[in-house]
Amino acid sequence: MHVLLTGATGFIGGRLGPALVDAGHRVTALVRDADRYDAPAGIGVVEGDLLDPGSFEAALADVDAAYYLVHSMGTGGDFAERDRRAASNFTRAADAAGVERVIYLGGLGEQGGDDERLSGHLRSRQEVAEILGDGTFELTTLRAAIVVGAGSTGFEIIDQLTRSLPVMVTPKWVRTPCQPIAVDDVVAYLTGVLDAPATAGGSYEIGGPEVLSYQEMLVETARVAGRRLTIVPVPVLTPRLSAYWVDLVTDVPRSVAHPLIEGLKTPVVVENDSIREHVDVELTPFATAVERAFERDRGDAAPAAEAE
Numbered sequence: 001m002h003v004l005l006t007g008a009t010g011f012i013g014g015r016l017g018p019a020l021v022d023a024g025h026r027v028t029a030l031v032r033d034a035d036r037y038d039a040p041a042g043i044g045v046v047e048g049d050l051l052d053p054g055s056f057e058a059a060l061a062d063v064d065a066a067y068y069l070v071h072s073m074g075t076g077g078d079f080a081e082r083d084r085r086a087a088s089n090f091t092r093a094a095d096a097a098g099v100e101r102v103i104y105l106g107g108l109g110e111q112g113g114d115d116e117r118l119s120g121h122l123r124s125r126q127e128v129a130e131i132l133g134d135g136t137f138e139l140t141t142l143r144a145a146i147v148v149g150a151g152s153t154g155f156e157i158i159d160q161l162t163r164s165l166p167v168m169v170t171p172k173w174v175r176t177p178c179q180p181i182a183v184d185d186v187v188a189y190l191t192g193v194l195d196a197p198a199t200a201g202g203s204y205e206i207g208g209p210e211v212l213s214y215q216e217m218l219v220e221t222a223r224v225a226g227r228r229l230t231i232v233p234v235p236v237l238t239p240r241l242s243a244y245w246v247d248l249v250t251d252v253p254r255s256v257a258h259p260l261i262e263g264l265k266t267p268v269v270v271e272n273d274s275i276r277e278h279v280d281v282e283l284t285p286f287a288t289a290v291e292r293a294f295e296r297d298r299g300d301a302a303p304a305a306e307a308e
Contacts, residue, residue, distance in 0.1 A: 001194065002026045004059055004099075006050065006090070007069025009037055011151040012105060012186060016067065017043050019191045030059045050086040053093075060097035065194060066090075068104045068132060071124075080124040087131040095136045101200055102137045103193060104129060105186070108145040108179070108205060108268040122266060129203075138200035140193050142186075142275070145207060145268035146217075148289040149183030150296035158214075159293075160250035162222040162229055170231055174215040179207035179269045182289035185281050192279030204275035209283040211269050217286065224290045 003020055007013040008029035020027045021042035028044040031037040039045050048056025050070055060066065070086055071079070094102060107125040132139050146154040189206050193199040212220070215231055222229035284292075 001064045002028070002062060003194070004063045004066040005029045005043075005069070006067060007071070008043075010069055010071075011149070011153075012147070012183065012190070013067070013069045014151075015149075015183060015187050016069070016190055019187050020194070023191050023195070025194070028059060028063070030056055050090050051082060053089050056089075057093045057097070060093055060099055063097065063099050065101040065103065066094060066099055067190065068102055068128075071128075080127070083124050083128050084131065087128045091132055091135040099137050101140065101194075102132060102135065103140045103142070103190060104132055105190065106141055106143045108143045108207065108270065109266040140199050140201070141203040142189055142193065143203070143205050144181050144186055145178050146180040147183050147186050148180050148208075148286065148293060150293045152183065152293075155180075155290075155293060157250055158217055158221050159225070162218055162225065162227055164250065166228050166230065170215065170218075173265050174218070174231065175213045176265060177211050177213055177267045177269050178217065179211050180217060180286055180289070181206055181208040182284035182286075182292070184289075184292070185284050188281045189275065189279055192281065193275075196278040199275075199278050204278075205270040205272055206275055207270035207273075208286060208289070210286050212286060220287055221290050224287055225294065 003025045005013055005017050005020070005027055008017055008031055013029075017027055017029060018040045021040070026044075027042065028046055029037065029039060030046050030048050030050075032047070032049050034045050034047045037045060046056075046059040048059055050056055068087070068090060070090075071083055106129050107122050109122055129139075129141050132141075146152070146158075148155045185208065186206065189204075193204075218231065219229055
């Protein structure tokens with residue numbers, strides 16, 4: 001199958017491309033700057049920008065399926081408006097090219113949520129799914145919470161907090177339930193749905209084997225890293241105030257960290273695991289996923305791709 005991969009330079013896309021090649025698919029990566037993309041073996045490269053109509057449409061010719069992994073959160077400013085335009089441009093072009101399937105990775109907590117309570121990040125992910133859903137192609141949406149792996153911004157915040165603060169005064173959102181998932185498992189699901197025709201047109205929730213609070217994830221990450229951590233929850237720190245606190249103790253760009261922190265008040269737990277009827281993935285325990293992330297950071301595995 002000929003597959004177009006958008007977001008190929010990102011945390012997920014950088015791993016998904018080689019996995020699709022290994023699964024026997026012909027893969028073409030759409031990137032903004034081909035000179036800055038070191039394409040893995042077996043992956044073709046086409047240059048184009050989804051925010052620039054006319055620059056990318058040729059990449060969709062002769063494509064059976066496309067992965068939509070583009071997001072603009074790391075670029076600052078009105079990322080939601082850019083994501084809206086990119087999704088709209090892509091949908092029109094994919095329809096015109098006759099693409100049959102599109103696979104999109106969104107966020108848990110977005111579907112069926114109260115728009116007034118959702119964070120800007122989750123609202124944007126929900127809006128992108130709705131725009132893609134208006135296309136004539138069959139859309140498969142997978143929705144995940146925090147993805148654990150080297151290069152994941154959500155996990156990087158957890159890691160840096162436990163590294164910088166042996167005693168942590170934390171807001172009440174540390175007790176919000178979350179179902180983190182290892183990046184290898186996300187890639188396995190994304191690859192698997194392409195060869196599972198029954199998933200075409202469906203929306204599925206994916207998560208790891210454990211539901212944990214953010215406090216439990218902080219404590220377990222510190223344990224795996226061999227760090228000591230004491231957590232003192234307090235009721236007065238809102239997610240907005242917490243975002244400024246994160247600015248002080250991590251080097252995660254605020255354009256990325258603030259939208260993520262804002263969403264920590266929303267529970268992100270799998271409520272329907274019907275994806276497992278179609279794609280069989282042996283789920284990775286949280287501690288194992290953390291260990292693998294640290295191994296990759298140490299250089300025991302290939303370096304992570306840059307964020308899209």
